[in-house]
Amino acid sequence: MADIPDQIVLKRDRDLEGRAWEIWVRRGLFALLPIVALLGLLNLFGQHPSATTTNAPGAASLKLFAPSTVRSGLLWQARFHITAQRDLKQATLVLSPGWLEGMTVNTIEPSPVGEASNNGRLSLDLGHIPAGESYLLFMQFQTNPTNVGHRDASLTLKDGDTTLLHVHRTITIFP
Numbered sequence: 001m002a003d004i005p006d007q008i009v010l011k012r013d014r015d016l017e018g019r020a021w022e023i024w025v026r027r028g029l030f031a032l033l034p035i036v037a038l039l040g041l042l043n044l045f046g047q048h049p050s051a052t053t054t055n056a057p058g059a060a061s062l063k064l065f066a067p068s069t070v071r072s073g074l075l076w077q078a079r080f081h082i083t084a085q086r087d088l089k090q091a092t093l094v095l096s097p098g099w100l101e102g103m104t105v106n107t108i109e110p111s112p113v114g115e116a117s118n119n120g121r122l123s124l125d126l127g128h129i130p131a132g133e134s135y136l137l138f139m140q141f142q143t144n145p146t147n148v149g150h151r152d153a154s155l156t157l158k159d160g161d162t163t164l165l166h167v168h169r170t171i172t173i174f175p
Contacts, residue, residue: 040071047076056165060084062157069172072145075106080137082157084129091126093137094118094156098171102147106140148175
């Protein structure tokens with residue numbers, strides 16, 4: 001049998017004499033890992049979508065169905081439901097930079113008529129929406145793993161140059 005190294009004291013290091021409580025600290029800290037994973041599986045850390053409805057009387061209403069909290073690396077969807085109360089000749093949905101910052105846009109369906117930058121914001125030209133008709137727009141995203149924190153996820157519905165309504169919201173990204 002090999003000699004015991006000079007720095008090792010068997011009673012302290014192998015038998016944990018006077019340090020038996022330390023094993024419970026290590027076990028307790030290790031138990032936190034599966035608890036956090038379980039809470040994530042129970043959807044405590046995000047991705048549960050919620051609906052936000054805004055109405056511009058006599059013009060249009062917008063219902064946004066999207067999560068306000070998401071986890072890094074996961075896929076999620078936002079649904080924009082626009083109902084025109086009058087003819088919208090040039091309906092445009094303008095999204096704040098927080099919708100795209102640290103996000104990957106997987107798809108936008110149906111594809112907008114045009115896309116542009118509106119003073120640093122994503123502008124989606126939806127075209128004509130007749131009075132009494134609805135327009136559904138679906139966007140699928142993936143949150144990049146390095147994107148953590150709070151972002152401005154506001155949006156504006158315009159008809160040409162006229163702002164019809166604005167929805168202020170934020171999105172929180174968990175690691």
